[in-house]
Amino acid sequence: MATHAGGLTATRTVRVRSLSRGFGDRTVLNGLDLEIGEGEFVALLGRSGSGKSTLLRALAGLDRDVAGSGQIEVPQNSSVVFQDARLLPWQRILDNVTLGLRGPEAPQRGRAALAEVGLAGRERAWPNELSGGEQQRVALARALVSEPELLLADEPFGALDALTRLRMHHLLRELCTRHRPAVLLVTHDVDEAVTLADRVLLIDEGRIRVDLTIDLPAPRSHRQPQFLAYRESLLQSLGVYQTEG
Amino acid sequence: MTASVLSRPRPAVATPTAAKPRRRLGPGRAIPFGAAIGPVGLLTLWAVGSAAGWLDPRTLSAPWTVVTTAGDLIANGRLQDNLAVSAQRAGLGLAFGTVIGTVLALASGLSRWGEAILDGPIQIKRAIPAVALIPLLILWLGIGEEMKVLTITLGVLVPVYIHTHNGLRTIDSRYVELGESLRLPPGTFLRRIVLPGALPGFLLGMRFAVVGAWLSLVVVEQINSTSGIGYMMDLARQYGQTDVIIVGLVLYGLLGLISDGAVRLVQRKALSWRRTLAD
Numbered sequence: 357m358a359t360h361a362g363g364l365t366a367t368r369t370v371r372v373r374s375l376s377r378g379f380g381d382r383t384v385l386n387g388l389d390l391e392i393g394e395g396e397f398v399a400l401l402g403r404s405g406s407g408k409s410t411l412l413r414a415l416a417g418l419d420r421d422v423a424g425s426g427q428i429e430v431p432q433n434s435s436v437v438f439q440d441a442r443l444l445p446w447q448r449i450l451d452n453v454t455l456g457l458r459g460p461e462a463p464q465r466g467r468a469a470l471a472e473v474g475l476a477g478r479e480r481a482w483p484n485e486l487s488g489g490e491q492q493r494v495a496l497a498r499a500l501v502s503e504p505e506l507l508l509a510d511e512p513f514g515a516l517d518a519l520t521r522l523r524m525h526h527l528l529r530e531l532c533t534r535h536r537p538a539v540l541l542v543t544h545d546v547d548e549a550v551t552l553a554d555r556v557l558l559i560d561e562g563r564i565r566v567d568l569t570i571d572l573p574a575p576r577s578h579r580q581p582q583f584l585a586y587r588e589s590l591l592q593s594l595g596v597y598q599t600e601g
Numbered sequence: 602m603t604a605s606v607l608s609r610p611r612p613a614v615a616t617p618t619a620a621k622p623r624r625r626l627g628p629g630r631a632i633p634f635g636a637a638i639g640p641v642g643l644l645t646l647w648a649v650g651s652a653a654g655w656l657d658p659r660t661l662s663a664p665w666t667v668v669t670t671a672g673d674l675i676a677n678g679r680l681q682d683n684l685a686v687s688a689q690r691a692g693l694g695l696a697f698g699t700v701i702g703t704v705l706a707l708a709s710g711l712s713r714w715g716e717a718i719l720d721g722p723i724q725i726k727r728a729i730p731a732v733a734l735i736p737l738l739i740l741w742l743g744i745g746e747e748m749k750v751l752t753i754t755l756g757v758l759v760p761v762y763i764h765t766h767n768g769l770r771t772i773d774s775r776y777v778e779l780g781e782s783l784r785l786p787p788g789t790f791l792r793r794i795v796l797p798g799a800l801p802g803f804l805l806g807m808r809f810a811v812v813g814a815w816l817s818l819v820v821v822e823q824i825n826s827t828s829g830i831g832y833m834m835d836l837a838r839q840y841g842q843t844d845v846i847i848v849g850l851v852l853y854g855l856l857g858l859i860s861d862g863a864v865r866l867v868q869r870k871a872l873s874w875r876r877t878l879a880d
Contacts, residue, residue, distance in 0.1 A: 416782055436782040442775055446797040446874045455793060456783030482874045498783075 367394040369538035375426030386562030395536040399553035434506035435499035441491035443483035450479035469501035489520035662844035670844040694753025702761030710769030744825040756817035760809035768802020811860035
């Protein structure tokens with residue numbers, strides 16, 4: 357990508373400058389800078405309490421009551437996927453997907469989005485008739501049906517079992533290749549970050565400490581030696597091996 | 602005795618107890634037609650008491666007398682006429698009360714100012730019994746239909762307000778956040794998140810309200826009234842017609858039961874998305 361030193365490219369989707377956020381006396385984000393290019397898949401790693409979710413909520417504009425300062429530039433058309441699927445239990449699946457859409461073609465687009473996540477035919481089901489993985493797929497369809505320029509995902513697979521999570525990784529990767537939104541995926545799973553992202557950021561003490569571009573050929577797997585190298589380096593930065601050293 | 606039982610040494614080898622089922626702690630399986638057992642038992646006692654002559658007909662008429670009296674009242678049209686008048690009063694009061702209660706609950710549930718202004722007075726009204734308001738309402742409105750419908754309306758709007766308001770306030774804040782993240786316009790937010798979210802509360806309020814409407818009816822029709830079931834019963838009191846009074850009581854009971862059943866039916870239809878322990 358044609359990103360030069362200043363990062364001043366026209367193809368930037370997110371730009372954050374000296375962002376600070378705090379809860380009471382505790383500073384969570386402390387002068388954080390961040391840029392995400394158009395269609396770029398960025399994974400955000402960090403220990404719990406490091407401010408990953410605070411950053412995501414700031415980008416989503418869901419932190420009105422939080423004290424802080426800084427500049428945020430995000431596209432109007434951005435979607436959020438939460439850790440819980442957050443489907444309205446009183447709306448059928450299709451109505452959940454089209455919740456944010458307007459216009460007569462909404463059901464049509466909703467059906468197409470459901471087919472994309474492999475849930476064609478379940479339009480009339482109630483959310484509580486679906487499994488956890490299926491519910492999260494509906495949430496993905498709801499987020500992508502508006503063709504967002506930016507997809508913000510807050511540990512979207514955290515509540516799923518390991519097998520379902522692998523399938524969801526595959527699906528997300530596929531959807532992002534097709535729709536090309538810029539993605540900020542908050543996760544605590546290093547493997548997930550290395551598998552999915554073009555770039556992995558590590559947040560610590562309120563700032564981005566590591567900015568690692570993942571340069572791996574398409575079907576990424578644990579068998580690639582490079583994969584393991586990235587993984588080791590990130591785990592090192594997260595301080596996982598500290599007690600042993 | 603007890604001490605010796607307690608001090609008896611336990612057998613050293615555990616005896617196999619796997620075959621013995623665990624003691625059930627819940628109420629157990631449902632009894633078929635369980636809801637009918639109590640009322641049928643009461644009816645049997647009443648019938649046996651009347652047949653054996655333990656119950657003086659002046660105190661409590663026999664069930665069959667009540668049935669024939671009901672037949673007579675239907676034959677000469679008094680029952681239908683009075684029922685129609687009563688139903689109209691209850692229906693009007695219920696309609697006004699439901700609309701006003703819902704609107705007030707929305708105003709108070711969706712805005713802090715609405716709550717500050719409305720919630721207090723309604724809580725105060727809740728503490729004042731309908732009977733205590735009637736003298737004032739009679740002075741204001743006379744003893745006509747307005748007074749009666751207004752009394753029922755006031756009785757209905759309180760439960761509708763309380764439960765709808767509670768339903769609104771207990772909508773999961775995560776859904777509100779979802780609405781914000783999707784940039785829903787206020788109208789869509791109201792229609793697709795707020796109203797369906799408050800529906801269970803509203804319907805619970807309606808269950809209290811329909812029964813409450815008939816209860817308020819009893820009060821207004823036995824004071825300064827010249828028509829309605831309550832009036833029919835009050836007249837019967839003056840002539841010592843126990844059977845007519847009981848016909849009225851049974852009618853009130855049936856009306857309450859039927860209206861409650863109707864709301865529950867709507868509840869089951871409208872809240873079919875919900876899978877609760879009751880299903």
